[in-house]
Amino acid sequence: MKADLDxxxxxxxxxxxxxxxxxxxxIADRLGVTxxxxxxxxxxxxxLGVIRRFTVSVDPLVLGQSVVAFVLLNAVNGRLNEVAKKLSSLDxxxxxxxxxxxxxxxxKVRAKSASDLAGIIxxxxxxxxxxxxxxxxxxxxVWKDSP
Structure with a gap:
């Protein structure tokens, strides 16, 4: 459901x-409000659920995660939710x-090296x-990476 925002x-x-x-x-000074x-x-x-949490954005390269890959995955019929939940728990x-x-x-998978990525997959x-x-x-x- 879309929130009514001004x-x-x-x-x-x-x-x-x-x-x-x-x-x-x-923030108030910047926006001109109290x-x-x-x-x-x-x-x-x-x-309203517009703001889910306050967090930090870290640079994966600084943390040594210089390899990024996207994985297209097929799940066995009837097991999609189970597979998605398990994969969501992997660091x-x-x-x-x-x-x-x-x-x-x-x-979207991040790894320290190509061999690390191969092992993860x-x-x-x-x-x-x-x-x-x-x-x-x-x-x-990577041309753009934003939250």
Whole structure:
């Protein structure tokens, strides 16, 4: 269900996406409203599910995860939810998306090296009961990566 947001809500969300650690008083100054307005709006946006959590965005390269791949995965009929839940629990799997056309799931996987990636795919991903097949798309260059 789409939330009913006004221009201030959208500016507030955009500000928090850029820096969720910014104090409410600084956000209020930037948006030209009171700190209380910011606090109330954030509370409302959390209640509506617009803001799910406050988190940090880390650079995977700095953490040594320089290899990125997307994995198209087919699941055995009737086991898609089970497979998706198990894959979602793997540390190397950054994202899990159910797809419509090519495969059942699209995974974003991060690894320290090509050999590390091969092990993750061969052992961790293909080792999940219910995985019928995979196709790996290695990333050569990232032009945009945003939350």
């Amino acid at each position: 221009a201030l809500d959208l500016r507030l969300v955009e500000t928090l996406q850029k820096d969720s650690s910014m104090p409410f008083v600084d 700190e209380g307005t910011v606090r109330n709006r954030v509370r409302r946006l959390r209640r 190397a799997v950054a994202e899990v998306h159910e797809t419509h056309t090519y495969g059942d799931l699209l995974l 061969s052992n961790d991903i293909k080792g999940v009961p219910g995985v019928a097949g995979t196709q790996v798309l290695s990333v050569l260059n």
